[in-house]
Amino acid sequence: MDDLDRRIIMATQEGLPLTLRPYDDVAKTVDADPADVIERMKRMLDQGIIRRVGVVPNHYALGYRGNGMTVWDVPDDRIQELGRKVGALDYVSHCYHRPRHLPHWPYNLFCMVHGKDRQSVEEQTARIAAILGNTARDHRILFSTRILKKSGLRLVA
Amino acid sequence: MMDDLEKRMIDGFQRDLPLVERPYAEIAKKLGVEEDDVIEALKVLKENGTLSRVGAVFKPNTVGESTLAAMAVDQDRLEEVAAIVSNFDEVNHNYEREHRLNLWFVIASAEKGGVDSVLEQIQKMTGIKVLNLPMLEDYHLDLGFDLRWT
Structure with a gap:
């Protein structure tokens, strides 16, 4: 990845312009040729740096009011296999390995579960628990009670 | 309420916006509209908050760095502490959650050391320990979100 790739990421992370030729506008911002911007974005898509290009819905606005951060304590030597299983479920939007902070925070697998309401999040969490079986020593659902700030992931230079 | 065109765009184009000069013309062609x-x-859906954005979803930490952070804040200080945290431009999500650790936020910075600096400043300004939970590995294949219209 070079400097132009980085500039393209910075210029598009909050979305593409809704204009007839959005990549022309991006090209102007990053001072490059539009065809080059498109080629580089295709390459980043192939490399997995870009996961997808499309409309990015806001779950909450679409009625998915239940938002549970589920956290699990699973053995470190099995977390990759288990994480991939859970990460593939369609109601899980993020699934990450994060460090424990013992003794108070034993959880190392974080999976964001979205549902229409609290009950559906609880049901989906029970399904994850069934998949993990007794490999999960403990888990919790941390429901969000208030959104205090949400500006979309963006980098600040 | 969303109309049919809006629903079809959200259903069909979460991962298939073609990388071409006029991508919206391709959507129009497929949906049989102008x-x-x-x-x-798309402008309406963005303005009313249904869409966060139209564009690329990047793999985390490709450029810059980010982390998830958590704090245990007494209820009577929550407003004050949440305001301090949200005031940082580097903080882009900040949620109150049901747990002793009740304040959860994401910090992202394009600059090396930017995340650590914000963590330190928040600790200093609030006097409360901040738990740093950076991503070690990502297991989610982001294929978009399968919506079930009701």
Whole structure:
């Protein structure tokens, strides 16, 4: 990845312009040729740096009011296999390995579960628990009670 | 309520916006409408908050760095502490959650050391320990979100 790739990421992370030729506008911002911007974005898509290009819905606005951060304590030597299983479920939007902070925070697998309401999040969490079986020593659902700030992931230079 | 065109765009184009000069014309062609209608509808959905954005979803930490952070804040200080945290431009999500650790936020910075600096400043300004939970590995294949219209 070079400097132009980085500039393209910075210029598009909050979305593409809704204009007839959005990549022309991006090209102007990053001072490059539009065809080059498109080629580089295709390459980043192939490399997995870009996961997808499309409309990015806001779950909450679409009625998915239940938002549970589920956290699990699973053995470190099995977390990759288990994480991939859970990460593939369609109601899980993020699934990450994060460090424990013992003794108070034993959880190392974080999976964001979205549902229409609290009950559906609880049901989906029970399904994850069934998949993990007794490999999960403990888990919790941390429901969000208030959104205090949400500006979309963006980098600040 | 969303109209049919809006629903079809959200259903069909979470991962298939073609990387071409006029991507919205491609959506229009597939849905049998005009390019201007697509652009107008996307503007409406963005303005009313249904869409976060239209564009690329990047793999985390490709450029810059980010982390998830948590704090245990007494209820009577929550407003004050939440305001301090949200005030940082580097903080882009900040949620109150049901746990002793009740304040959860994401910090992202394009600059090396930017995340650590914000963590330190928040600790210093609030006097409360901040738990740093950076991503070690990502297991989610982001294929978009399968919506079930009701």
